[in-house]
Amino acid sequence: MWEYSEKVQELFFDPKNAKAVEDANAVGDVGSISCGDALRLTLKVNPQTEVIEDAGFQTFGCGSAIASSSALTEIIKGKTLDEALKVTNQDIADYLDGLPPEKMHCSVMGQEALQAAVANYRGEEWKDDHEEGALVCKCFAVDAVLIENTVRANNLTSVEQVTHYTKAGGSCAACHEGIEDIIAKVQAEAPTAADAPEVTPAAPVAAAAPRGMTLVQRVQTILTVFDEVRPQLKNDGGDIELIEVQDEKIFVKLDGACGGCQMAGATLGWIQQRLVEKLGEFVRLIPVNSPEQAVSRRV
């Protein structure tokens, strides 16, 4: 059974704005056929001020789809259309005190319904470019479609590379077989290297969008994690030192008994996992011997 927050349950059992708004002048119909969720959002927009005076939803869907729809209507009421368009699916999820990773698409559906309704009001055609697949990586909520597209676009050949680009597989590793299957599938359909067009690798996701934190906040968080693990390292006669931070790469120096220890890999994995949890993004812990080495690893 899903672990729904109190807020999700509250808005499911007692939803607000579950209605078709009378004399609505903006309607957005969206759905996800694979999941069988569908949502009609109706808005009453003041033509002078563009303020959303009333919002209602009708949803065919699961508990979190209904709660997400209700949350959306609560968030956007009283906002102007331009203000409302700034609402992201993360805002909807946050309003609900979070959603299970498999259910994040419910919040995406809410955001899309809003975009569709605004397009409808402005007489534009709304086209959805968002494709969904089965969830592969549950730690970072990455689905099969995203992985497949990334593998194809960048000619990726290993799980490690997929993790680098999409974060998928970067934490518990349970999905590595599934990622390998996707790589094999793309490789099987790929034309031979000779006639393949030259592909410029896209910027890794993690590098492009470190979420939310400034560099200083990230470094502080990293140092806090190091302080937490240091007593255990010292017990084994070792230590860890931060050398450099470049996007998702964190260069460190392992001192004393840690350096060259056969367990260094496992130790790094353990610290990396804690960092991933604290930073809320995928990072890679890379051991180096000196600051020069970190710089030379810059691409």
Next chain:
Amino acid sequence: MSVATIKPQSIYLDNNATTRVDPEVLNTMLPYFTELFGNPSSMHSFASGVGRAVAQAREQLRLLLGAAYDTEVIFTSCGTESDSTAILSAIKANPDRNEIITTVVEHPAVLALCDQLEKDGYTVHKLGVDSKGRLDLEQYASLLSPRVAVVSVMWANNETGTLFPVETMAKMARDAGVLFHTDAVQAVGKVPIDLKHSCIDMLSLSGHKLHAPKGIGVLYLRRGTRFRPLLRGGHQERGRRAGTENCAAIVGLGKAAELAMAHLTEENTRVKALRDHLEAGLLAAIPHAFVTGDPDNRLPNTANIAFEYVEGEAILMLLNRAGIAASSGSACTSGSLEPSHVMRAMDIPYTAAHGSIRFSLSRDNTKADIERVIEVMPGIIAKLREMSPYWKDGAPVEDPEQAFAPVYA
């Protein structure tokens, strides 16, 4: 969910998922966690009683299955292990055969294994079903050949309860010289089984579907069937399934088998009548709902009803709040994004497939349980339909698929 949140008046109608351990079964098991803890392989008095108890359980299983010999009963850890052992054994024992016949509506324990074997180079034929979930035996006959290593067909479908004619199909396989395995996890204890007068070579069952604990299963292996073990190691189960016996669970399963035999008639009379009453009551009170599967040929305890224009998980959440436990073929309850493969195979429209609810009863259920469901269900469906874009003023919108045609991702 913590124990504290399960209300005392809760009504459990999810017995195809798992069943409550019968108190008699539990009492039979308890000594094997305490004073009778010996390893049945050991040569001392701590062990001798345990060995005898395991032998007795094997005999109780033989009786339930109508098997000719108790040595045809191999204890495993679960239904999935039994399925894997049977299919992998058949292909290993027949290295010159590279085809497998199964159906599109099998449990993932068989389907996922067959998908993997397909990647490994085997040809897997999946028999389709019609709108009532029935197989085409002519198609089946045309696929039987000396290239087929094994046929694996479920006895009863876990979602709809629809029964497959496995005894006929096993006979057809035998005549073609092909091994036949059936996943009977849902059927054992609910329909009479007489393996010694059948052509079934292998059969899987799972303890927790018949009031024994989780973590115990059986593979029936007809004497003389070529076999290769999945787990090799010690001599347990005559070398056919290595690993120290789960003695307490085996003894519990033996007791559960004895109780299942004793209750088989009740299952097909009182429980069946409750199921029929539930179904009739719901269909009378709720418009735009229909039974899925084959109503004329199915398990006595299972009702699968599709409620159109609403979604299953939302129904389950409202039922749960009313203290009623059931399950759904909706995508959202599994996290797979796909609606049930059984519903899709039967070509149920997705606006109905997502609203399919399975009520699966057991001998623990009472008339009062059923009356309560019939009382609360209409309100739940009405509440959700009020919110559905396919519904307006107490009826589906005219031409629902046209009137609400969202942009799909």
